[in-house]
Amino acid sequence: MFDSLPVLPPDSILGLAAACRADPNPNKVDLTLGVYMDETGLCPVFEAVQQAQQALVNEEQTKVYMPPQGDPDYLAGIRALVLGEAGMARLGDRSSAVQTPGGCGAVRLGAEVLFAAAPDATVWVSDPTWPVHIPLMGSVGLHFKTYRYYSPELKGLDFAAMLADLDAASPGDVVLLHGCCHNPSGVDPTQEQWGELADLIAQRGLLPMVDFAYQGMGAGLDEDAAGIRALLERVPEMIIAVSSSKNIGLYRERAGAVLFVGGDARAAEAMASQAISAARRVYSMPPAHGALLAGRVLSSPELRSGWQAELAQICERINGLRGDFRDALTSATGRDFDFIGTEHGMFSFLGLSVEQAQRLREQQSVYILDSSRINVAGLNAHNLSRVVEAVASVL
Numbered sequence: 001m002f003d004s005l006p007v008l009p010p011d012s013i014l015g016l017a018a019a020c021r022a023d024p025n026p027n028k029v030d031l032t033l034g035v036y037m038d039e040t041g042l043c044p045v046f047e048a049v050q051q052a053q054q055a056l057v058n059e060e061q062t063k064v065y066m067p068p069q070g071d072p073d074y075l076a077g078i079r080a081l082v083l084g085e086a087g088m089a090r091l092g093d094r095s096s097a098v099q100t101p102g103g104c105g106a107v108r109l110g111a112e113v114l115f116a117a118a119p120d121a122t123v124w125v126s127d128p129t130w131p132v133h134i135p136l137m138g139s140v141g142l143h144f145k146t147y148r149y150y151s152p153e154l155k156g157l158d159f160a161a162m163l164a165d166l167d168a169a170s171p172g173d174v175v176l177l178h179g180c181c182h183n184p185s186g187v188d189p190t191q192e193q194w195g196e197l198a199d200l201i202a203q204r205g206l207l208p209m210v211d212f213a214y215q216g217m218g219a220g221l222d223e224d225a226a227g228i229r230a231l232l233e234r235v236p237e238m239i240i241a242v243s244s245s246k247n248i249g250l251y252r253e254r255a256g257a258v259l260f261v262g263g264d265a266r267a268a269e270a271m272a273s274q275a276i277s278a279a280r281r282v283y284s285m286p287p288a289h290g291a292l293l294a295g296r297v298l299s300s301p302e303l304r305s306g307w308q309a310e311l312a313q314i315c316e317r318i319n320g321l322r323g324d325f326r327d328a329l330t331s332a333t334g335r336d337f338d339f340i341g342t343e344h345g346m347f348s349f350l351g352l353s354v355e356q357a358q359r360l361r362e363q364q365s366v367y368i369l370d371s372s373r374i375n376v377a378g379l380n381a382h383n384l385s386r387v388v389e390a391v392a393s394v395l
C-alpha cells in the first residue's frame with residue numbers, strides 16, 4: 001500500500017533550523033524559529049511554572065483523562081486574561097471556552113466550528129500570514145481570500161488597502177486577524193486603527209476570528225488585548241484562538257484554548273459543544289500537564305504575580321533588542337531601520353531579497369527565512385554585532 005507513497009520534505013522553517021544545527025561554524029546564529037530565547041540562547045522555563053510543576057508533582061494523584069472541555073482553572077484564567085474584567089462582565093454567559101493542544105489546536109477547533117456553522121464561508125487572511133494558517137484551517141474544508149496587510153514599500157501596515165479589501169468582503173465572511181505581534185511581520189494596527197477595523201467588521205457583518213498567540217510579548221498583557229477588546233465592544237460574535245506556548249513558555253506541553261463569543265448563551269454553548277465534538281473525532285481529550293501548570297500559575301496570586309513580572313521582563317528585553325538592533329544596523333549601513341523599533345513581538349522582515357537571505361545563511365552562517373523574517377529574540381549581546389556586520393555585508 002505504501003510502496004509509492006511520496007516522502008514529504010520537512011517543514012521549510014524546521015528545515016532551516018536543522019541546517020543551522022548541522023553548520024559547523026561556531027559563530028552561527030539561528031534567527032529562524034519562532035521561539036523566545038534569553039541572553040544565553042536558551043528558551044527558558046518560567047520560574048512560576050517551575051514552582052507550579054513542583055507542587056503538581058507532589059500533589060497529583062491521578063492521570064485519569066481530563067474533562068473534554070479542559071481544566072476549569074486554566075480556562076477561567078485564560079478567559080480573564082483575554083477578555084478582561086469589563087469584557088467578562090459585558091459578555092456574561094455569551095462566551096465559552098475549550099482547552100486545546102496549543103494555539104494550533106485552538107485555530108483548528110475554531111475552524112471546525114466555522115465549517116460546521118457555515119461550510120461555504122470564505123476566510124480572509126492577511127498577506128502575508130503565518131504559513132500554517134492555511135493548511136491548519138484549509139484541511140477542514142474552508143476557502144481563503146487574502147487582504148493586503150504588510151507593505152514592503154512602506155515597511156509597515158498598508159491600512160487603507162486592508163480596509164479597502166475587507167470592505168469588499170461579503171456579509172458572513174470570516175476575517176482572520178492576529179491579535180498582536182503579527183507573525184511574520186511584527187506590524188500591528190494602532191489602537192485607533194483597531195477601532196476603525198472593528199467598525200468596518202461590524203458594519204459589513206463579518207465574523208472576526210483572532211489568533212492570539214503572543215499576548216504580553218508586544219507591549220503588555222492588557223495593551224496587547226486592546227484590539228480584541230475593541231472588537232468585543234462592537235461585534236456580537238467572535239472566535240479567539242489562544243496559545244500558552246510563548247507567554248507562559250509551555251511550548252512542548254501543548255496548552256491553548258479556543259474562546260467563543262455567541263449572540264446568546266445558547267450559541268456560545270453550541271460553539272463549545274461543536275469544538276468538543278470535533279476534538280473527540282480526532283484526539284478525544286486535551287493534554288493535561290501544561291494546562292494544569294498554567295491553571296495553577298493563573299489562579300495563585302503569588303505565582304501569577306511572579307509570572308507577570310517575568311513576562312514583563314521578556315517583553316522589555318525584546319523591545320530593548322529592537323532598539324539596539326535598529327541603532328546598530330542604521331549606523332553600520334546608513335539606511336533607515338526605524339521600523340524595527342516600532343514593530344511588536346519577536347518578528348520582523350529585514351527587507352532583504354531571497355538571494356541576500358541565502359547569502360546570509362551560506363556565507364555568514366546567520367540563519368533567517370527566505371522572506372527575511374527574523375526572530376529578534378534570537379539576538380543577544382554576544383551575537384548582535386556579528387549579525388549586523390553580516391547583514392551589512394550582503395546589502
Ligand SMILES: Cc1ncc(COP(=O)(O)O)c(C=O)c1O
Pocket residue numbers: 034101102103104105130178183211212213243244245246251255256
Ligand atoms: C501566529 C501563530 N499562531 C499560532 C501559533 C501556535 O502556537 P502553538 O500551537 O505552538 O501554541 C503560533 C506559533 O508559532 C503562531 O506564530
